[in-house]
Amino acid sequence: MKYDLINRELFIKNRKNFAAQMKPSSLAIFNSNDIYPVSADSTLPFEQHRDIFFLSGVDQEESILVIFPDAPHDKHKEMLFLKETNEHIAVWEGEKLTKEKAFETSGVKTVYWLQDLEKVLFEIMTQCDTVYINTNEHYRANVETETREDRFTKWLKEKYPAHSVAKSNPILQRLRSVKDQIELDLIQKACDITEKGFRRILGFVQPGVWEYNIEAEFMHEFLNNRSKGFAYTPIVASGNNANVLHYIENNQQCKAGDLILLDVGAEYANYSSDMSRTIPVSGKFTDRQKAVYNAVNRVKNEATKMLVPGTIWADYHVEVGKLMTSELLGLGLIDKADVQNENPDWPAYKKYFMHGTSHHMGLDTHDYGILTEPMQASMVFTVEPGIYIPDEGFGIRLEDDVVIQEKGDPFNLMRNIPIEADEIEDLMNS
Structure with missing residues (x-):
């Protein structure tokens, strides 16, 4: 990123404020944006979904944030799932977040690679009653593209149909409108x-x-x-x-x-x-x-x-x-x-x-x-x-x-x- 590292206390505070407004025995999930194709192998420059950025500072594709305040295990109260980096990716695409760098950026201590998502998610979904999904409800929104968030929400609701569903957006509308x-x-x-x-x-x-x-x-x-x-x-x-x-x-x-x-x-x-x-x-x-x-x-x-x-x-x-x-x-x-x-x-x-x-x-x-x-x-x-x-x-x-x-x-x-x-x-x- 071109910008200087942001003080992670901002993101720690934002997650704390969000968690304080969640229902008991609930978790919330937030996805990065896709990298959108143009044609052939061309893509648009990546733009992070503002909600996951607001809550974590993570500015990278294929990232997921989970907030689960009532998790039985402390390590599951906040989790990041990131695309695993390696030397090949570093050479061809540039440096991606390591687990250590992700903690430095976000303050989230538990960082998994994305390949572990379904296994961890199954465990924590058996421990909660409600899952917060993140929908775009901005009064000017007019979106025809199915986003990564939309696809994930569709998969989640099919995989876990017995869970209650709540909306993250009303909480975020209020939190994001008042600036730190x-x-x-x-x-x-x-x-x-x-x-x-x-x-x-x-x-x-x-x-x-x-x-x-x-x-x-x-x-x-x-x-x-x-x-x-x-x-x-x-x-x-x-x-x-x-x-x-x-x-x-x-x-x-x-x-x-x-x-x-x-x-x-x-x-x-x-x-x-x-x-x-x-x-x-x-x-x-x-x-x-x-x-x-x-x-x-x-x-x-x-x-x-x-x-x-x-x-x-x-x-x-x-x-x-x-x-x-x-x-x-x-x-x-x-x-x-x-x-x-x-x-x-x-x-x-x-x-x-x-x-x-x-x-x-x-x-x-x-x-x-x-x-x-x-x-x-x-x-x-x-x-x-x-x-x-x-x-x-x-x-x-x-x-x-x-x-x-x-x-x-x-x-x-x-x-x-x-x-x-x-x-x-x-x-x-x-």
């Missing part, structure tokens, strides 16, 4: 790498560069700072491309007078950052562009103040809508009649700001969190209002990542990344 300080430090590291990429871009952009040139400059900076690269598919959208919310082609030339909407973020140690900035190709905003830019920035700043413990996500978005409505009125994009006659299910402001303002962020860019429950301290949210005006050929989105505090305003993890319009212009022309 070690996690916050890792997310801060990802944000700091993103800052370096953005400052590089400000000195690079000029009329005639291509969107993919900008993407390449970000990637250069990310890799040089121990990141694998982008936390999600980057958006580099110049001109009217910015009005396509998930524009990812990044294949157009940037023209003088246009704006570029950048929605990019570095990952670090599997943790995400998520930044949006909008900059002028020529290094200076027009008066109209700056007026819209400053309106978006004001909404972002006021919305950020609402992210405090106890806030309900849905109510928060209603209040942000009121802020945006006021700004759009000031810009002349809507009028009072539009507001008076609006459809409550699709308010007038939605014509120019059609997406949500905030989502949980962490190991996943759209991270775990139950949106119907009140916000808590140490949750990390994005704040990302935007105004999109196809008729005028530009769209603007500004986005920071913030940590909810027990008291006071949220802590901005992107506080050092330039965002004020005048500062953007000064840096681009320095």
